[in-house]
Amino acid sequence: ELKVEQNPLFLSMQEGKNYTIYCNYSTTSDRLYWYRQDPGKSLESLFVLLSNGAVKQEGRLMASLDTKARLSTLHITAAVHDLSATYFCAVDQAGNTPLVFGKGTRLSVIA
Amino acid sequence: NAGVTQTPKFRVLKTGQSMTLLCAQDMNHEYMYWYRQDPGMGLRLIHYSVGEGTTAKGEVPDGYNVSRLKKQNFLLGLESAAPSQTSVYFCASRIGTGNTEAFFGQGTRLTVV
Numbered sequence: 001e002l003k004v005e006q007n008p009l010f011l012s013m014q015e016g017k018n019y020t021i022y023c024n025y026s027t028t029s030d031r032l033y034w035y036r037q038d039p040g041k042s043l044e045s046l047f048v049l050l051s052n053g054a055v056k057q058e059g060r061l062m063a064s065l066d067t068k069a070r071l072s073t074l075h076i077t078a079a080v081h082d083l084s085a086t087y088f089c090a091v092d093q094a095g096n097t098p099l100v101f102g103k104g105t106r107l108s109v110i111a
Numbered sequence: 112n113a114g115v116t117q118t119p120k121f122r123v124l125k126t127g128q129s130m131t132l133l134c135a136q137d138m139n140h141e142y143m144y145w146y147r148q149d150p151g152m153g154l155r156l157i158h159y160s161v162g163e164g165t166t167a168k169g170e171v172p173d174g175y176n177v178s179r180l181k182k183q184n185f186l187l188g189l190e191s192a193a194p195s196q197t198s199v200y201f202c203a204s205r206i207g208t209g210n211t212e213a214f215f216g217q218g219t220r221l222t223v224v
Contacts, residue, residue: 009151033212042201043154045212088153090213096161098144098169099203099213103153 002027004091006102013079013109021074021105023089030067033099034074035088043088047074079109113137117202117216124192124223132187132219134202140214141207143185145169145177147198148218154201160185192223 003026013019023032034046047056049065049072056063060083062075072089086106090099118133134143141162146154146169156169160179174196176188185204189196199220203213 031210035212042217043203043215045214048210048212050210090154096142098142098156098159100156101146101154103151 002029002091002093002097002100004089004100004102006087006089006105009103009105011105011107013076013107015080015109015111016078018078019076021076021087021107023072023074023102025070025072025091025100027093028067028070029091029093030065031092032065032072033090033092034063034072035090037086037088037104039085046087076107081109081111083107084109115202115204115214115216117200117219119219120217121220122222124189124221126192126194126223128192129188129190130192130221131189132200132202132221134185134187134204134216136183136185136204136214138204138206138214139182140204141182142205142213143179144203144213145175145185145187146201146203147171148201149198157187157200192221194223197221197223 005024032049035043047063052067054065060077065072086104088104090101115136144159145157158177163182166177178186202216205213
C-alpha cells in the first residue's frame with residue numbers, strides 16, 4: 001500500500017530565510033506532484049516531477065525528486081509572506097492508480 | 112474554460128438525510144476522483160473513476176456511493192448522512208494516463224448536524 005509522509009507538518013519561517021519541506025513515499029514510483037492550498041481554497045498544481053533527478057523551479061520554490069530514496073524536497077528560498085499556505089505532495093504509480101496525498105505542510109511566513 | 116465545477120459549495124444536513132454532490136468537468140478528462148479533507152488528515156480518497164460507467168473504491172468509501180453515467184459528470188451520494196461525514200469534499204479530474212496532474216474543483220463544505 002502506497003503511503004506518503006510529509007515533514008514538517010507545521011512550519012513557521014521568518015521572511016528572507018530558506019527552508020526545505022520533505023516528502024517520503026513507501027513504494028516504488030517515479031511520479032510525484034506538489035500542490036499549494038490557500039485557506040478556504042482549492043488545490044493548485046505547483047510541480048509535476050516524472051523522473052529520477054527531476055528538478056523544477058518557479059520563483060522562490062524549487063522541487064526535486066530522488067526515486068531511489070523515495071524522497072522529494074520542496075525548497076523555499078528567501079521566504080516571503082505570500083508563500084504562506086499549505087503544501088501537499090502526492091504520488092501515484094503506473095497504471096490507473098489515483099493520487100495518494102501526504103497530510104500537508106502548513107507554512108507560515110512571518111516578518 | 113470552467114475546469115472542474117462542484118455543486119453545491121456549502122450544505123448543512125441533518126443526521127439521516129441524503130444528498131448528492133455533483134462534479135462536472137469540461138476538459139474531456141477520463142479520470143475523476145472524490146476526496147475528503149479533514150483537519151490534520153490531508154486528502155483521503157473516497158471513490159474514483161477511470162472512465163464513463165466505471166467506479167472504484169478508495170481509502171474511505173463507507174457511507175458513500177458514486178456514479179459516472181456521463182464522462183463529464185461524477186456524482187457522490189450520501190444515503191444517510193452522519194456527523195462523521197462533516198468535511199470538505201473535493202472533486203478532481205485528470206486526462207487519462209498517469210504522468211499528469213489532477214485539477215481540483217473549488218470544494219463543497221458539508222456539515223452534518
